Amino acid sequence: MDFQELLAWADQQVLAHTGKPLDDLQKAILRGTWEREKYSDIANSYHCTEVHVKKVASQLWKTLSQSLGDGEQINKSNLRSMFHRWQVSNLSVFSRHIGHIGNVSVCGNASHPLEFPKQQQSDRSPSPNKSKPHIDRSEAPDLEYCCDRSHELDTLKNLLLEKRTRLITISGISGMGKTAIALQLLSEIEDKFDYIIWRSLRGSPTPETTLKSLTQFFSNIPQNRKNQKEEEQLSLLIEYLRNNRCLIILDDLHKVLEKNKLVGHYQPGYENYRNLFQTIAELSHQSCLIFNSWELPLEIVDLKNKNAPISCLELESLGKTANKILEKEGLLDQEKWSELINIYGGNPHWLKIAATGIQDLFGGRVGEYLQYKPLFLGDELIVILKQHLTRITDLEKQILLQISSQKEPVSISWLRESSDRSNSDILNAIRSLTKRSLLEKIERQNSTLFTVKQIFQEYLLEQNLST
Ligand SMILES: Nc1ncnc2c1ncn2[C@@H]1O[C@H](COP(=O)(O)OP(=O)(O)OP(=O)(O)O)[C@@H](O)[C@H]1O
Ligand SMILES: [Mg+2]
Structure with a gap:
């Protein structure tokens, strides 16, 4: 009798009774119980409250008990023995069923996969093919990314893949490369997720519109549950983030923040974004939301103070790796490039604009351009x-x-x-x-x-x- 066998059996029973496979918390409860951990330990390692663990466990024991029949009751203290009894009395059936069940890998002969009754199979949410994550990047642009930001990328990958951070913010002034680095990150980690969705907030969509578009993407959510109220949509989203490894990227969050006010306030009517971020940061799940913004909303500091699993990356100057941009633009006077990069704060977009102006007016001679004070900035940059x-x-x-x-x-x-x-x-x-x-x-x-x-x-x- 080993834990993988128990997991396979429990997955089958829960699926049969609820139409859904075991979620991560249920698996954590089974493993913790198997290893004789207390509910408080399970709650700690799952980053949620003990009360929540107890509630989910109680429902799980009820569901598993139903499969035993004869009024037998499973609980935390008798799980091993009850399962053992069930195994003995169902030995022949059980041995046929050891294989691969949903995304729960179990030991045994994989050439005998568990055969669910037809009805159960069609009820089951389609599980994404691991080698092909579901990706919607229809709102993501294609951007050039030639200057190395491997340090920042490593930080982001570590937050996403090792630390399992739930909310990551990438902030920085316009043109610093927030969108470009998020795209690069996507291309390097997409196989680690089941679902990836990119949404642009450039048109200032309301939180309700964004939430709806997210839940619609997760097409496993039944059609009749898609038109629910915002609160219900949010809990549906969380349910999904819990049961799957999803990555949501929201680009240009500053578009929903208020102008002519001190930093970090939402525009009227957009305050529910706060609720979305708080919920994603505070509730337990296995997914991550990344947003890019010129500025951070106020609640982010507060969430960090509360030790929620969130992290903030501020993009700064590209430094001398920006030489690549100047080289590509064919600029001259290489000894002056670091001065030019400093003036433009190592901002790739601004440097590209500057390079075009220097080509147009000074044949690419950076030294000559820098002589004119105040510097010629050009309309394109002034607008920004x-x-x-x-x-x-x-x-x-x-x-x-x-x-x-x-x-x-x-x-x-x-x-x-x-x-x-x-x-x-x-x-x-x-x-x-x-x-x-x-x-x-x-x-x-x-x-x-x-x-x-x-x-x-x-x-x-x-x-x-x-x-
Ligand atoms: N690492 C990089 N190497 C080369 N070019 C880059 C790099 N990062 C960004 N760029 C270029 O700089 C420009 C601005 O990048 P991007 O749109 O990512 O900035 P942003 O911070 O998202 O700006 P905004 O806040 O205005 O959306 C793009 O043309 C992009 O291709
Ligand atoms: Mg951007």
């Missing part, structure tokens, strides 16, 4: 910078201008002295600007100083001169 600046509050704008006008980084006390706004207003605004990646923090001799990201300084300077 303006998009960032139209999101911020008036006080944030005022602070950006104040800091930009200084040659050296400034301290909080300098800002407080040069403004008539309250302490907390100023501190909140600085924090918000830092989170939006518009301000950079510099630690110097026991003090924290702030400076405006160089490309925004160039833009604000250019604006000032032209007005």
